[in-house]
Amino acid sequence: MNQLLYSKLGSFIKVKPSLATSIGQIQLDRPVMLASGILGISLDVFNRLYRSGAGAVVTKSLSKEPWDGYPNPTIFSVKGGGWINAVGLSNPGAPNFAKIIESNKDVPIIVSLVGSIPEEFEVMIKEFENCKVTAYELNLSCPHVAKVGLEVGDDPELVKKIVTTVKNTTNVPVIAKVGLGTTHYLDTVSIAIESGIDAITAINTVRAIAIDVETQRPILSNKFGGLSGTPIKPIALRCVYEISSKYDIPIIGCGGVSTWEDAVEFFLAGSSAIQLGSAVGDNWIDIFDEINKGILQYMERKGYSKIKDMVGLAKKS
Amino acid sequence: MQRNHNHPTIVTIEKVIDETPTVRTLVFSDEVMSNILPGQFAMVWIPGINELPMSVMISEESGKAAFTVRRHGPASTGLFNVKVGGQIGIRGPYGNSFDIKKGKLLLVGGGTGLVPMMRLLTFVKSTDDVTVLIGAKSKDEVFFEDLTNSLLKNNPHKVIVSTDDGSYGQKGLVTDLVEKLVDETHFDAVYTCGPEIMMYKIVHSAHSRGIFVQASLERMMKCGVGICGSCCVGEDLVCKDGTVFDGQHLFSNKEFGYFHRNKAGVLENY
Ligand SMILES: Cc1cc2nc3c(=O)[nH]c(=O)nc-3n(C[C@H](O)[C@H](O)[C@H](O)COP(=O)(O)O)c2cc1C
Numbered sequence: 001m002n003q004l005l006y007s008k009l010g011s012f013i014k015v016k017p018s019l020a021t022s023i024g025q026i027q028l029d030r031p032v033m034l035a036s037g038i039l040g041i042s043l044d045v046f047n048r049l050y051r052s053g054a055g056a057v058v059t060k061s062l063s064k065e066p067w068d069g070y071p072n073p074t075i076f077s078v079k080g081g082g083w084i085n086a087v088g089l090s091n092p093g094a095p096n097f098a099k100i101i102e103s104n105k106d107v108p109i110i111v112s113l114v115g116s117i118p119e120e121f122e123v124m125i126k127e128f129e130n131c132k133v134t135a136y137e138l139n140l141s142c143p144h145v146a147k148v149g150l151e152v153g154d155d156p157e158l159v160k161k162i163v164t165t166v167k168n169t170t171n172v173p174v175i176a177k178v179g180l181g182t183t184h185y186l187d188t189v190s191i192a193i194e195s196g197i198d199a200i201t202a203i204n205t206v207r208a209i210a211i212d213v214e215t216q217r218p219i220l221s222n223k224f225g226g227l228s229g230t231p232i233k234p235i236a237l238r239c240v241y242e243i244s245s246k247y248d249i250p251i252i253g254c255g256g257v258s259t260w261e262d263a264v265e266f267f268l269a270g271s272s273a274i275q276l277g278s279a280v281g282d283n284w285i286d287i288f289d290e291i292n293k294g295i296l297q298y299m300e301r302k303g304y305s306k307i308k309d310m311v312g313l314a315k316k317s
Numbered sequence: 318m319q320r321n322h323n324h325p326t327i328v329t330i331e332k333v334i335d336e337t338p339t340v341r342t343l344v345f346s347d348e349v350m351s352n353i354l355p356g357q358f359a360m361v362w363i364p365g366i367n368e369l370p371m372s373v374m375i376s377e378e379s380g381k382a383a384f385t386v387r388r389h390g391p392a393s394t395g396l397f398n399v400k401v402g403g404q405i406g407i408r409g410p411y412g413n414s415f416d417i418k419k420g421k422l423l424l425v426g427g428g429t430g431l432v433p434m435m436r437l438l439t440f441v442k443s444t445d446d447v448t449v450l451i452g453a454k455s456k457d458e459v460f461f462e463d464l465t466n467s468l469l470k471n472n473p474h475k476v477i478v479s480t481d482d483g484s485y486g487q488k489g490l491v492t493d494l495v496e497k498l499v500d501e502t503h504f505d506a507v508y509t510c511g512p513e514i515m516m517y518k519i520v521h522s523a524h525s526r527g528i529f530v531q532a533s534l535e536r537m538m539k540c541g542v543g544i545c546g547s548c549c550v551g552e553d554l555v556c557k558d559g560t561v562f563d564g565q566h567l568f569s570n571k572e573f574g575y576f577h578r579n580k581a582g583v584l585e586n587y
């Protein structure tokens with residue numbers, strides 16, 4: 001009798017879709033995260049972003065020592081959309097930052113790390129032993145600082161050593177963030193997977209420059225910076241599609257997401273979650289809830305109960 | 318093409334006014350900046366040198382705006398040294414602005430914190446009774462006294478200068494003077510901008526007596542648009558949530574009056 005009732009009700013009551021997702025072992029309540037380098041230096045801000053709908057926050061990329069970064073101008077707004085930044089990985093350093101997030105209870109925090117040699121990563125991870133860390137993200141892709149980021153990502157041997165060392169140092173999941181350098185990013189992904197990486201974030205900013213016509217000089221103090229925002233979305237999407245077509249590895253899509261449609265495109269291309277940064281500058285932090293709502297409505301309309309139902313669907317043909 | 322306010326617009330400096338040996342006002346033509354609200358700021362690019370956030374000064378001529386800068390670090394010194402004919406880039410306006418109340422108003426400015434106060438004065442009604450406190454270390458650092466008087470010529474008003482060493486005006490800390498004034502007079506609103514310890518005390522003096530008070534905060538800024546995080550104070554981002562905050566809100570912020578962050582983002586005590 002009861003069973004009959006339930007099955008009858010079942011056809012009337014739609015299952016409410018859930019925004020929860022997983023990236024390998026990483027479980028999140030919501031699939032939209034704050035990307036590394038954006039607003040990320042105080043735990044109070046992280047809490048605020050989490051309350052505003054971010055599923056997780058990625059910290060600024062942290063180095064062993066504090067870095068001042070480059071002098072201003074460090075950020076440039078491209079006419080027609082997007083930003084070029086050369087902040088220069090300014091950050092308070094892993095030991096200071098570990099103190100900042102020591103009291104974290106609620107927020108899923110992904111700690112982004114940057115360094116030149118495996119030992120630096122090992123030392124930094126030990127700093128976070130007493131912190132609630134959801135995952136580590138290795139920055140193998142910042143395009144505007146020498147000896148780290150993309151210069152590391154471009155060196156397959158070094159990637160192998162770093163990933164192997166980090167995986168031997170911690171049981172917390174480790175993500176590699178890749179970008180467009182001189183080594184094909186798919187080769188970097190391949191080496192990272194061989195070395196035991198748990199997931200891939202694709203992509204970082206794309207190396208770029210801005211010139212002022214009146215004063216006839218590059219605008220950023222570092223001259224070169226990294227392009228982010230809407231102009232790189234189709235490129236980032238292509239990368240996610242290619243990685244998911246070639247490898248069986250959880251992916252986090254990143255690059256130019258500013259609407260729920262963008263987020264869904266990334267899911268369809270094969271990523272289980274997304275990160276966004278530039279859109280915060282354009283739409284402020286309400287963007288997280290807006291995108292969450294849009295994704296939910298789309299899922300209801302399409303009859304999906306979970307994010308995973310749509311991951312990779314664009315590759316079906 | 319319509320102006321993109323995030324994109325630097327190049328303007329030419331038309332006039333330079335020496336306010337004190339270390340403070341200068343640079344005047345330029347720009348319609349957008351001439352309409353800026355008190356508390357809002359612009360990001361100012363000195364080509365080849367640096368970029369820094371600046372409160373925008375008024376100019377009595379329409380269509381013109383100005384920056385008043387104190388020579389300090391490399392960026393402010395770079396701007397201080399720009400000559401007539403020199404080009405700078407400006408983007409903005411960014412940030413919120415003061416809530417302009419009516420009645421008995423008290424404005425307290427320290428150093429270049431006077432800039433948003435001067436802008437605010439252009440918005441007061443002629444019926445408002447306005448007291449302006451100008452705080453400085455010594456006589457040679459006092460500026461904008463005449464400007465204040467001329468902006469308030471149609472108002473019931475008082476301009477009080479205090480110097481720490483007593484070399485001009487009243488001797489003593491401007492914060493002690495505020496404490497005295499709010500005891501004597503019931504103000505409808507208090508506005509302040511200047512060194513944070515000064516603002517902290519003023520906000521406290523007013524707020525503890527139930528007087529509406531707002532302060533305009535200053536922090537390291539890189540983007541000015543809420544991306545980089547360098548301007549954060551607790552959970553607030555000065556470039557987006559500020560620069561103006563209510564006293565009520567500031568007292569729930571654990572960092573206000575105590576900490577700021579350096580270039581690397583490391584917390585430092587005031
Ligand atoms: C100001 C700024 C700072 C950034 N800093 C970092 C960083 O420290 N580490 C990192 O891995 N990526 C950094 N990025 C790249 C972003 O995390 C992200 O990969 C990129 O901006 C593309 O995403 P978006 O288009 O949503 O901004 C930064 C981007 C910006 C705009």
Ligand code: FES
Nearest residue numbers: 541543545546556
């Ligand atoms: S200056 Fe970059 S977030 Fe405020």
